[in-house]
Amino acid sequence: MDGFRIPLGSWVATGVDWIKTNLDGFLDAVSFVVTFFVDGLTSLLLLPYFFVLIAAAALIAWIVRSWQLAIGTIISFALIVAMGLWVPAMQTLALVLVAAIVAVLIAVPLGIWSARNATVRAVLKPILDFMQTMPAFVYLIPAIVFFSIGVVPGLVATVIFALPPGVRLTELGIRGVDSETVEAGQAFGAKPGQILRGIQLPLAMPTILAGINQVIMLALSMAVIAGMAGADGLGKMVVEAISTVNIAKGVEAGLGVVLIAVFLDRVTAALGTLGQNPSSLLAMLRSRRARRRSAAVAEASDSGDVDRTPVAEKELQNA
Structure with a gap:
């Protein structure tokens, strides 16, 4: 038994090499699209003066949550500017937003499909378990092989890592809709698509929004790992601080990630109760x-x- 070994890792490596060789054109297209959107959003965020973007973020916070959050947003973003982290913060924000959008566009349809089809649910469950438990660093290895060093492997690894909660909570929200409400729609002659759009999705929206919130938080938690793959932003600064044992730089970059995370968490969490907060x-x-x-x-x-x-x-x- 000592000599018996299943070369599973070698098989996966062979599959990765085959994909790299035979799907090189597709991988180049993915790399171009991802780079275009991330760089474009970064340029868009850096286009206005920082105080204009801070005012816009504070207004969003006030609209969806409260004036207290708006004041906290101004203080948080002003602190980022004062620490000289505005450009890397916007690079991180652009990466997180693009990764979250891609993950949501994949997760929500998969969650709906899983909720309406038992076979799909049975297939997706072990895959999602695998994706959630696999160490995030492992995703970087094939991503770097496919896309080389840069923002693209960081975004791909981020999407894979952040995807499962969106699928699970979307499925949970759809399946959690009262069956009597669905049966009432069927009794009135509504088609499955009409029931989904008119009954299930509206009633499941708070749970789906909670899933989107978790997707964004997990995407932001991957900022440092994306920095290891060469993606610009606060994560790259943290990696540089670790390699040079620069405590001051690491603390400032980490605090920048925390401030962005608090803003995104409060805003996305408030979308489920939009307009209900008296403030x-x-x-x-x-x-x-x-x-x-x-x-x-x-x-x-x-x-x-x-x-x-x-x-x-x-x-x-x-x-």
């Missing part, structure tokens, strides 16, 4: 409109110019 700009605007309508109804009622029948009052309340 958000959307909730404030809705409350102001409701007060104006109530005042208009009260004024019209006092002057006797409004119909006070129950039907009319209900229409005014729903206006």
